[in-house]
Amino acid sequence: MARTDCWSHVERVLLTHEQVLDYELPAPDLTAEVKRAAASWHIPLTRSALRRRAAVRG
Incomplete structure:
Protein backbone atom coordinates (compact mmCIF):
# COMPACT_ATOMS: atom_id res chain seq x y z
CA MET A 1 0.00 0.00 0.00
CA ALA A 2 1.44 3.36 -0.99
CA ARG A 3 1.81 6.04 1.64
CA THR A 4 -0.09 9.24 0.96
CA ASP A 5 0.38 12.71 2.38
CA CYS A 6 -3.20 13.06 3.59
CA TRP A 7 -1.94 13.77 7.15
CA SER A 8 0.78 16.21 6.13
CA HIS A 9 -1.33 19.05 7.57
CA LEU A 30 -9.28 13.51 31.41
CA THR A 31 -6.98 11.98 33.98
CA ALA A 32 -4.01 12.09 31.59
CA GLU A 33 -4.92 15.65 30.54
CA VAL A 34 -5.11 16.79 34.14
CA LYS A 35 -1.78 15.13 34.96
CA ARG A 36 -0.07 16.87 32.03
CA ALA A 37 -1.49 20.25 33.01
CA ALA A 38 -0.54 19.78 36.65
CA ALA A 39 2.99 18.73 35.72
CA SER A 40 3.48 21.84 33.61
CA TRP A 41 2.28 24.07 36.47
CA HIS A 42 3.85 21.95 39.25
CA ILE A 43 0.48 21.40 40.91
CA PRO A 44 0.29 18.48 43.34
CA LEU A 45 -2.55 16.11 42.47
CA THR A 46 -4.83 14.28 44.83
CA ARG A 47 -7.61 11.85 43.99
CA SER A 48 -10.22 14.36 45.17
CA ALA A 49 -8.76 17.08 42.93
CA LEU A 50 -8.92 14.73 39.94
CA GLY A 58 -18.19 16.39 32.72
Whole structure:
Protein backbone atom coordinates (compact mmCIF):
# COMPACT_ATOMS: atom_id res chain seq x y z
CA MET A 1 0.00 0.00 0.00
CA ALA A 2 1.44 3.36 -0.99
CA ARG A 3 1.81 6.04 1.64
CA THR A 4 -0.09 9.24 0.96
CA ASP A 5 0.38 12.71 2.38
CA CYS A 6 -3.20 13.06 3.59
CA TRP A 7 -1.94 13.77 7.15
CA SER A 8 0.78 16.21 6.13
CA HIS A 9 -1.33 19.05 7.57
CA VAL A 10 -3.32 18.54 10.74
CA GLU A 11 -5.36 21.31 12.29
CA ARG A 12 -6.80 21.27 15.81
CA VAL A 13 -10.39 22.39 16.18
CA LEU A 14 -12.67 23.06 19.12
CA LEU A 15 -15.97 21.19 19.18
CA THR A 16 -19.05 21.90 21.22
CA HIS A 17 -20.42 19.25 23.55
CA GLU A 18 -23.36 18.81 21.17
CA GLN A 19 -21.02 18.13 18.23
CA VAL A 20 -19.17 15.49 20.22
CA LEU A 21 -22.47 13.80 21.00
CA ASP A 22 -23.78 14.13 17.42
CA TYR A 23 -20.67 12.50 15.94
CA GLU A 24 -20.49 9.93 18.77
CA LEU A 25 -16.86 10.81 19.48
CA PRO A 26 -15.06 9.11 22.36
CA ALA A 27 -14.51 11.02 25.58
CA PRO A 28 -10.94 12.22 26.19
CA ASP A 29 -8.82 10.70 28.91
CA LEU A 30 -9.28 13.51 31.41
CA THR A 31 -6.98 11.98 33.98
CA ALA A 32 -4.01 12.09 31.59
CA GLU A 33 -4.92 15.65 30.54
CA VAL A 34 -5.11 16.79 34.14
CA LYS A 35 -1.78 15.13 34.96
CA ARG A 36 -0.07 16.87 32.03
CA ALA A 37 -1.49 20.25 33.01
CA ALA A 38 -0.54 19.78 36.65
CA ALA A 39 2.99 18.73 35.72
CA SER A 40 3.48 21.84 33.61
CA TRP A 41 2.28 24.07 36.47
CA HIS A 42 3.85 21.95 39.25
CA ILE A 43 0.48 21.40 40.91
CA PRO A 44 0.29 18.48 43.34
CA LEU A 45 -2.55 16.11 42.47
CA THR A 46 -4.83 14.28 44.83
CA ARG A 47 -7.61 11.85 43.99
CA SER A 48 -10.22 14.36 45.17
CA ALA A 49 -8.76 17.08 42.93
CA LEU A 50 -8.92 14.73 39.94
CA ARG A 51 -12.54 13.84 40.72
CA ARG A 52 -13.53 17.49 41.04
CA ARG A 53 -11.82 18.32 37.75
CA ALA A 54 -13.53 15.42 35.95
CA ALA A 55 -16.93 16.41 37.39
CA VAL A 56 -16.54 20.01 36.22
CA ARG A 57 -15.43 18.99 32.71
CA GLY A 58 -18.19 16.39 32.72
